[in-house]
Amino acid sequence: MSPKEARIITVKFLNNEASVAELNQLSHWIEENPSNDVAFKEYLNIYHTLDKRQVFDAMQAYRKTEAIINAKQNRSKVFRLNIYKYAAAAVLVGVLLTAYLFKQDSIFGSDDMVTPVIVNNAIKPGANKAILTLEDGKEIVFEKGASLQTNNATSNGEKIIYEAHKGQALAYNTLTIPRGGQFFVKLSDGTQVWLNSESQLKYPVNFTEGESRKVELVYGEAYFDVSPSTEHKGASFEVINDNQLVHVLGTEFNVKAYNDEDEVYTTLVEGKVEISSSKEQHILKPGEQSRLNKNVNTLSVEAVDVYRQISWKEGIFSFKRMTLEDIMTILSRWYDMDVVFENEELKQRGFNGSLGKEQPIEQILENIKSFGVIKNYEIRNKQVILK
Structure with missing residues (x-):
């Protein structure tokens, strides 16, 4: 793609008119050469210095194309990870905020x-870091440069990956993410979990075959991409919190349950989940969010802009x-x-x-x-x- 074509697609991107194909083309062009990265950011600077009060929400481009991507079953990871990396960088350079x-x-x-x-x-901005507490109470601090190698898990200090081992005794690990941190863990069943700052997740090192897979979000926020039950002899997946239970069959969803907030938010991205409190139950559809009021223990459900709820996972x-x-x-x-x-x-x-x-x-x-x-x-x- 020529620089002129890149400029044209950039302008269309900024005006919420670029197609999915054009956005992916632009992403590839940016990645091809460091000079293209520089040029793209210069285009953004020029665009936003034309009028400081010009308002553009970079997420609108995502919302416009997400329906098309999902309809075609082609959720382009390149588009999601690349375009938004640059859109996020442009936010502050171009003053993309509406007061x-x-x-x-x-x-x-x-x-x-x-x-x-x-x-x-x-x-300083946060980074990948966590504290792993083993079954025997031993603590391991994870940060860049640290490493771990056991029979069950490996880590490079920025994420931890568990492997399944049949017949192993049930043991639990707890992963605590401090303020100023985030972390990724792949559980032994293949479920992927992204943990936000000031969060804690308790989970078995190895799930018992054929039995319900249960983890506890003690507090904080986590995004789950759950390994489907069809791959685990029908075993369902459950996320437990003091205030609610999320029953899953295979899906992607976000749970936000901070101790200092009065509500627990569960946002469904794909699939199907059932939310249960001590008083009621609700089944969520993709694009819906449940809100559990911890003070009166009531549940409400509403449609939300999903990307705004999970953008933290993408660095925004x-x-x-x-x-x-x-x-x-x-x-x-x-x-x-x-x-x-x-x-x-x-x-x-x-x-x-x-x-x-x-x-x-x-x-x-x-x-x-x-x-x-x-x-x-x-x-x-x-x-x-x-x-």
Whole structure:
């Protein structure tokens, strides 16, 4: 593909008009040569400097094409992983955020902008890291450069892979993801699990053949791509949490169950799951999300934008009509930082948009500030103060 053709498809991508074939073509072109990567980002910069108030949600291109991809049973991993990597990087470079207010009629003007105070900034984006607790209580710390090799599992410090062994005694491992971390684990039945920051998963090292496969999401958020029951003599898969049970036959879904949140969210991507609480049950369809209120133990179900719920797994935070307080709760887990609101009213301000998870925290705060959502901010060690 020539540079001119790449520019044409890029413009179509930015205006939500590119086809699936064109997006895949663009992804391949970007990967062919580092200079193409640079050129693509330059196109994005040019596009968004034409008008700083130009608003573009990179996820719209995904939503428009996802239905076509699913209909053709051709969920292109290259498209999903590549295009969004660059879309996420462009989010902050091109200021792809829409500022808005929930309880105010106007936002701070640019005349109010002042220089932020940054003292000993120790806030860094998260990384692949975890703590593995074995059946005997021994702990193994995983991070880049670490390794593990046992009869059941191998790890390069950034993920852990289990292998099935028949006739082995039932034993459990617990994987804890700290603030500022994420991790991937492939269970012995082939089920793949992506764990978000501040999460904990307990699971058997080896599942008992023919019996229901049970794991416990003790707290936090996890995306499950479950090995189908047809490959395990009909054995179903269950995800247990203090507040609910997810019964699975073979599917992809996301469970968000943080201790400091009042609701447990289960989002179905593919397949079929049954959600059970102590009071009621619901069967989810793809594209639906259940919300379990932990205080009154009630379940509700609604259709959602699935990608916004699972984009964290692809390296993107995607927000839609979220308060600044809720957004900062999510960011604080990933960046392992504390957030202080100097003015309580700021908590109800917010924006729509998407943020790349590899972005420095200063860049994120500058873009929030540029839309007048906040007047200014301070960074002191691992604390952010919003003003």
